[in-house]
Amino acid sequence: MAVFLVIAYLFSKTPWFKPLTTESLRFRDKLYIYFFFSTISILGTYLGFPIHDAIANTRAIGPVLAGLVFGPVLGTATGLTGGLHRYFLGGFTAFSCGLSTTVEGTIGGLVHVYLVRKNKSRMIFDPKVAFVTTFFAEIVQMIIILLASRPLTDAVALVKVIAIPMILTSATGAALFLSIIRDQKNIYDRVAAVSSARAFKIAERTLNILSRGISRETAGDLAKIIREETGVGAVAITDKENVLAFEGEGSDHHIPGDPIASPLTKEAISENKVIFVDGVQDPYECPISDRCPLNSVLVVPLQIDQDVIGTIKLYEPKNRFFLNINKSLGEGIANLLSNQLLLARYEDQKNLLMTAELKLIQAQVNPHFLFNSLNTIISVIRSDSAKARDLLVNLANFFRKNLKRGGELTTLEDELDHVNSYLTIEKARFDDRLTVEMDIDPSLLKLQIPTFTLQPLIENAIKHGISNMLGPGKAKISAYRKGDSAVIEVEDNAGTYSQKKTADGLGINIVDKRIKNIFGRRYGTAVSCIPNEVTRVTVEVPAGGSGT
Amino acid sequence: MIRALVVDDEIHAREELNALLAETGEFAVIGTCANAVEAIQAINREKPDVVFLDIQMPVINGFELLSMIDEKIMPLIVFVTAYDEYALKAFDENALDYLLKPVDKERIVKTVRKLKTMLNEGGRPVYAGPDIRKIPCITTAGIKLINVSDVEYVRSNEAGVYIVCAKGEYFTDLTLKVLENRANLIRSHKQFLVNIDRVDEILFHDHMAADIKMKSGKTVPVSRRYLKLLREKLNF
Numbered sequence: 001m002a003v004f005l006v007i008a009y010l011f012s013k014t015p016w017f018k019p020l021t022t023e024s025l026r027f028r029d030k031l032y033i034y035f036f037f038s039t040i041s042i043l044g045t046y047l048g049f050p051i052h053d054a055i056a057n058t059r060a061i062g063p064v065l066a067g068l069v070f071g072p073v074l075g076t077a078t079g080l081t082g083g084l085h086r087y088f089l090g091g092f093t094a095f096s097c098g099l100s101t102t103v104e105g106t107i108g109g110l111v112h113v114y115l116v117r118k119n120k121s122r123m124i125f126d127p128k129v130a131f132v133t134t135f136f137a138e139i140v141q142m143i144i145i146l147l148a149s150r151p152l153t154d155a156v157a158l159v160k161v162i163a164i165p166m167i168l169t170s171a172t173g174a175a176l177f178l179s180i181i182r183d184q185k186n187i188y189d190r191v192a193a194v195s196s197a198r199a200f201k202i203a204e205r206t207l208n209i210l211s212r213g214i215s216r217e218t219a220g221d222l223a224k225i226i227r228e229e230t231g232v233g234a235v236a237i238t239d240k241e242n243v244l245a246f247e248g249e250g251s252d253h254h255i256p257g258d259p260i261a262s263p264l265t266k267e268a269i270s271e272n273k274v275i276f277v278d279g280v281q282d283p284y285e286c287p288i289s290d291r292c293p294l295n296s297v298l299v300v301p302l303q304i305d306q307d308v309i310g311t312i313k314l315y316e317p318k319n320r321f322f323l324n325i326n327k328s329l330g331e332g333i334a335n336l337l338s339n340q341l342l343l344a345r346y347e348d349q350k351n352l353l354m355t356a357e358l359k360l361i362q363a364q365v366n367p368h369f370l371f372n373s374l375n376t377i378i379s380v381i382r383s384d385s386a387k388a389r390d391l392l393v394n395l396a397n398f399f400r401k402n403l404k405r406g407g408e409l410t411t412l413e414d415e416l417d418h419v420n421s422y423l424t425i426e427k428a429r430f431d432d433r434l435t436v437e438m439d440i441d442p443s444l445l446k447l448q449i450p451t452f453t454l455q456p457l458i459e460n461a462i463k464h465g466i467s468n469m470l471g472p473g474k475a476k477i478s479a480y481r482k483g484d485s486a487v488i489e490v491e492d493n494a495g496t497y498s499q500k501k502t503a504d505g506l507g508i509n510i511v512d513k514r515i516k517n518i519f520g521r522r523y524g525t526a527v528s529c530i531p532n533e534v535t536r537v538t539v540e541v542p543a544g545g546s547g548t
Numbered sequence: 549m550i551r552a553l554v555v556d557d558e559i560h561a562r563e564e565l566n567a568l569l570a571e572t573g574e575f576a577v578i579g580t581c582a583n584a585v586e587a588i589q590a591i592n593r594e595k596p597d598v599v600f601l602d603i604q605m606p607v608i609n610g611f612e613l614l615s616m617i618d619e620k621i622m623p624l625i626v627f628v629t630a631y632d633e634y635a636l637k638a639f640d641e642n643a644l645d646y647l648l649k650p651v652d653k654e655r656i657v658k659t660v661r662k663l664k665t666m667l668n669e670g671g672r673p674v675y676a677g678p679d680i681r682k683i684p685c686i687t688t689a690g691i692k693l694i695n696v697s698d699v700e701y702v703r704s705n706e707a708g709v710y711i712v713c714a715k716g717e718y719f720t721d722l723t724l725k726v727l728e729n730r731a732n733l734i735r736s737h738k739q740f741l742v743n744i745d746r747v748d749e750i751l752f753h754d755h756m757a758a759d760i761k762m763k764s765g766k767t768v769p770v771s772r773r774y775l776k777l778l779r780e781k782l783n784f
Contacts, residue, residue, distance in 0.1 A: 367630075367631050368630055368631045371630035371631055371648070371649055371650065372558065372561075372630040372649065374649075374650050375558075375560070375561055375564060375630060375649040375650040375651075376558065376560040376561070378564055378650045379560035379561065379563050379564035379567075380560060382563070382564070382567060383563075428560070429558050429560065430558065431558075431559045431560075433557075467557075467604075467606060468606045468607065469606055469607075470583055470585075470606050470607055470690065470691055471690060
């Protein structure tokens with residue numbers, strides 16, 4: 001018995017044990033498990049001691065555990081192997097013992113199936129379950145011996161002697177064996193959990209930094225975080241030509257800003273491959289200083305869309321081994337950073353696209369408005385030169401604001417000023433066909449909103465709404481507080497909004513996208529339309545910071 | 549003097565063009581209209597030589613307006629637009645000319661020359677406008693647009709042309725001829741057009757005459773003259 005446990009313990013410390021801890025098994029792993037437990041079973045036969053022309057033994061442990069942990073197929077196969085082996089050893093219980101070993105493997109397998117079905121697969125690794133299962137399986141074996149061995153009197157005599165010790169020994173052995181497997185599995189799980197936790201922590205800490213792209217400044221922060229989390233001797237980040245950051249031992253001669261000196265890094269960049277120098281057979285030789293303490297290095301390329309944009313390097317000094325876990329972690333980090341960079345680039349492009357769309361819309365809108373406005377003013381000059389002057393000043397103000405709005409955010413007051421210039425001209429154009437009502441909570445005038453939030457909405461209301469009406473058009477702009485939010489509403493009495501009409505949909509979509517980008521998904525625009533009665537566009541932004 | 553009508557939904561645009569046309573001394577502006585419905589009435593009534601027509605107008609735009617004018621009284625058309633996205637399209641419509649707002653005084657001189665040449669040659673221009681899908685009708689409340697698919701039939705008498713739908717009938721300024729040619733309504737009688745899609749059955753009488761029973765139960769007369777044509781159209 002003790003021999004067994006020593007074998008189990010030693011085995012659990014070897015890399016051969018690893019397949020037993022994984023969830024999904026390949027065919028090779030299954031074959032391996034089969035051989036392992038079959039050996040255990042056969043060993044159990046040999047390590048037993050002969051009694052009355054039979055063998056008191058722990059042959060059952062292998063098949064029961066194989067069945068319990070890996071299912072009925074492996075259990076039965078293992079049992080059959082152990083059983084066949086026993087059968088050829090002979091004796092008056094040869095057949096019954098051979099058969100019962102197979103049955104015991106199947107019993108283990110059935111318990112496995114039962115636990116999985118009941119969603120209790122955690123209990124598979126419970127030594128108590130192993131004890132009970134083996135206990136029961138061994139009783140079944142005794143019954144089979146009594147039923148299948150002849151002469152019966154010999155069988156009864158044998159069972160009387162071996163039943164209790166065999167049942168107890170096998171059950172206890174199975175329980176202990178399983179607890180060893182379980183402990184080792186837990187250790188593996190914990191190591192995996194610790195390295196995942198470290199990877200997650202690095203991911204979390206680097207996400208914000210990387211959204212700003214890779215530069216001297218962000219690379220310095222990154223290197224510091226990676227060194228803190230991995231605990232390696234030094235971390236360097238390079239672009240394709242220069243060292244961007246260096247943290248840790250050797251920083252006296254590895255200077256950020258210097259061109260890349262190491263041929264390893266150059267190779268990693270040009271070949272787009274991971275390079276590892278373990279420091280044992282193959283020491284890292286610092287190309288800059290021969291007094292450099294660093295001895296081993298991992299160089300992983302950073303890439304965006306298959307283009308190498310730089311490298312991350314992890315070093316260990318002469319007095320430390322480069323841990324395997326840091327090697328895989330290092331490669332993982334480089335992957336992670338590459339993905340984050342891709343994401344950052346994607347975000348950049350999205351913003352660029354949005355700005356481009358916005359500019360396009362402004363450009364599309366303007367010619368029509370411009371020429372009609374000029375036409376109106378030219379006409380007004382004939383009758384009312386003072387009014388014409390006023391309109392021109394407003395037109396100038398409108399275009400100045402259109403051109404000079406580089407910033408992301410502006411105040412509601414500024415937006416309203418822009419809109420008022422626009423409306424003054426539109427009212428002149430449409431004469432009595434357009435009236436505009438304003439209802440603005442004065443405490444919201446300093447409200448921060450994205451530039452070009454209000455103007456496109458008003459322009460939609462007039463261009464796609466009121467200008468298509470034969471009767472009098474009314475537009476209304478209101479701004480009020482609702483809880484922590486500020487709500488701005490633009491409505492017109494044309495009620496012609498339709499989602500299919502891309503022109504107005506596009507303008508509102510861009511306003512919505514920008515608000516969500518800046519303030520989060522809670523905020524944005526909503527449109528409601530009662531045909532021929534009213535179209536109302538509602539904009540919600542956080543009221544915070546507008547002053548009360 | 550060239551008898552001109554100015555159609556534009558913006559008052560200042562109308563005033564400015566009026567002033568410019570007056571300055572040339574070549575035009576008698578017989579009216580200004582703020583929308584297509586007013587314009588149809590004015591054209592039917594005044595039969596101007598030329599219409600200065602804005603393209604972007606509420607409800608019925610300049611091109612749609614062209615489809616609603618009887619060919620017999622079709623005036624020459626000069627499109628006036630603020631932005632030249634429509635300019636090429638205007639030429640497709642065989643418009644005589646187009647002007648860009650704000651209108652250059654010197655540019656109008658060229659237009660006058662073209663107009664005079666055309667008027668001397670005589671004959672009516674033909675504009676291939678789009679099919680009519682909505683018929684503008686006059687109600688006490690204002691203007692109502694009736695989808696052609698909702699029309700049962702159209703009748704005319706001394707008072708004018710009436711669009712008859714299941715729900716009621718409405719007065720329109722469009723002529724039977726225009727509706728027949730551009731709205732795909734079928735002539736059944738000198739004074740009637742029917743919407744083929746709304747026909748329930750045709751009841752034959754003696755003397756080669758017939759009545760059409762509409763899906764709403766109303767009946768429309770078919771005259772001998774048009775019965776043959778109707779048979780051809782319906783394949784019976």
